[in-house]
Amino acid sequence: MYSADDFAQAPAAPHPDLVRRLHEVVGDAGLVLDAEAQAPYLTDWLGKWRGRAALVVRPRDTAQTAAVVRICHESHTPIVVQGGNTGMSGGATPDASGAQVVLSLSRMTAIRAVDPINNTLTAEAGVLLANVQRSALEADRFFPLSLGSEGSCTIGGNLATNAGGIAVLRYGNTRDLVLGIEAVLPDGRVWNGLRALRKDNTGYDLRNLFIGSEGTLGIITAAVLKLFARPLGRATAWVGAASIESLVGLLADLRASAGERLVAFEMMSHDSLALVLQHVVDTRAPLEGAHAFHALVELADTRQDGLDELLESALGAALERGLANDVALSRSEAQSLAFWKIREGISQAQVRAGKAIKHDIALPISSLADFAHRAEAALRALRPAVRIVNFGHLGDGNLHYNVLVPADTTPAALAAETALLNRVVHDLVSHMGGSISAEHGVGQLRRDEMHHYKQPLELELMLRIKQALDPNQLMNPGKLL
Template sequence: MTQNAENFASAVAAAHPELLQRLHAAVGDAGLVLDPEAQAPYLRDWLGKWQGRAPVVVRPRDTAQTAAVMAICHETHTPVVTQGGNTGMSGGATPDGSGAQLVLSTARMNTIREVDPLNNSLTVEAGVLLAQVHAAAAEAGRFFPLSLGSEGSCTIGGNLATNAGGIAVLRYGNMRDLVLGVEAVLPDGRVWHGLRALRKDNTGYDLRHLFIGSEGTLGVITAAVLKLYPQPTARATAWVGAGDIQSLVSLQAQLRSRCGERLVAFEMMSQASLALVLKHVTATRAPLQGEHAYHALVELADTRAEGLPDLLEQSLGAALEEGLVQDVAICASTAQAHALWKLREGISQAQVRAGKAVKHDIALPISAIAGFVADADAALRALLPGVRIVNFGHLGDGNLHYNVLLPLDTPYAEYAAHTATLNREVHDRVHALGGSISAEHGIGQLRRDELPRYKSALEFELMMRIKQALDPNQIMNPGKLL
């Protein structure tokens, strides 16, 4: 430890002597991070939007140590920010600047406890990486469908706390739909052992759903039983171009009727989104000749290869004949499919290089998407003439990433002012159509102050009552979500 680190540790110990002594007794040397340089990755979100301070980062190795830590924090009224892989998009896992909030990292709780192929279930601790779950499922001849760009660094605990979505929601659902049981440590240190690997359990309130999507405000998720599925052995992938977004909405409905559960992905991106990727991401090329107002990446998957490419070709051929789409490119190899997915996955990287994005992670009834896009596009272009709208997302489940790209040299004050105005314009329209201002990224700090505008008073009251019942000392992730 450097001299500065030793000085910092001494200062923390002087300010919180009893707390640090008790935490050390609970987790040992390996469970405490006091060095400022070692703490730094825990105190800043990966997007670089939020920076905080903490007297200590605690890294319990198991549920028992987590329970001991939470009992201490409950008794001493010490605020706790639980953190998994720190890959969130809304600042939900970053402490504030007060220096009073302890960070509890689940990174050391990384054991895969059980793989049960016959029950199609996998029991893992909260710190296990999503990529490790994929590997464990594949080794057992099974498949875990949650797919995210951050799967090499995001953790199952974080996926649960934010009810993560991703590209396979169309067929398999969000994280909430992929969990059978949850183990959680309550704010007072008691452990709820809810690791039931059952698909039927009609014995009262389903408490696991309180913790899933709660963003660390009700307790610490320490383990979960995940659903597994048969491993797909065949995929068929295509790219389509259409003249308008309503055509793609109609196409996905038609494909769902023709292909059933084989349709696993229907990803949409506007021509503006594709153009950004082609300009700013290396080794990419346009999949179709000419420009089309909207594009979709379509993928079928099945446990049987027979007939899958033919099914996709026939279905898209029918759409061409009906005029729903203007052009189609069907992949003849895995390499071609990877090239198409690189276009879809390159949008975030392209946006960072091209400008400052005001991002909206919204959900709408699929039938309302075309009307919303037409109305919002017109309103924003009237508000900011010449503005670039980067519209892409998981069209099959109604989740749009409807972003507005401002120039890279936009001053911070101007960017902040535009953000507030654009958020109101977009989110008011989403709410009026029965949509949500957060489809898969969570509320965190980013949308916290907007939430009361879009939740009914009764809904907000019920959420606060649940919070008060489980966390009466209000120590769990203060300043987030609620």
């Protein structure tokens, strides 16, 4: 990780005219010039990437954001947009040139409207995900996007990366939870697409062009989000199984018996669980004995009646069919939270255990077991003692298939090992019709990898769109494309 001392040598000072013009727009509160104060904006939260910036700008509303972008457009100053800075792929970190402006949306925190009848909420890009969830609950509604970083990530960042999370199985990715957006274009013009409509077939779907674009096409400044009926009942269970094949079979059975009440189906290997128990305080194994794989299952409904019984019956049938070896049904909210603490503690445990070569992959659910067997065999052929941390959102086909390396691995050795093992894992994912980026975004982490696997025509179309909207290549250069 980095401290303010790492940024003590400031880059070349920004042009005085640029500083003056931006100051006229955002004032003292909107400019960060001091090297020490800039430090948190110049490195990602994992400490993998760091850069330098001419300055950090923090506009308070869309009008200020548009004015800042116009000035940068006129002066040919590159812009890196930043939300909560909780990304996993280096997509919000400036490069080392010191020529880029970091545009932080952290002051844009207004909930503009809540409409319980239309089931919508309009939020600015800097609103924390947890605050959106809270505002929905205050209106007796529910916003389902849920991430481990929800107390610090922002809606703008969620949209920019099309974030996933634990409820995709039922509600979809972020893209599926948005009706309309407002965006500042690279030349400073504002597109107001804040339409709260579920049917609108008037041309191209521009909204989805910006969602998932990682700030390379423009800046999302606000969004109309879908709300849902508030779940009043939940039933949670921990399952131990002999194989991923067994858990895939259990998932199919639960979908048949529980339907849309199945909101989460999280999987982790035995090694993933052991890592959490070793490195995360106040955690204990939910089941007796050893199980090769585990699942955290949750049902939710607007009524509690019958939910516990439904889950108990379904898991009882799974035990009889051999799809599960053991089951622990949550009997209290505290026990349910304890189950979720294990699942959410895997990333923290990996950081404490060493350095991880991370793979955020997606495959058809029917291919997950085959992939896991083949990937492990290929990795062990190269590194017999390799430590694999395999976990993720089994219900939507997204695995975090990570490889741990010792904490004292040098940067050069880590880079070489990453290149070697990435090729093994990503070649197999591509061969099996999967994606090398499921929910964390491409950023700079997977940019070159994406060029290796993306069809040339797809890349050409993406580049044409980029050129049409951002011909001067000023928006988040070096990321995604």
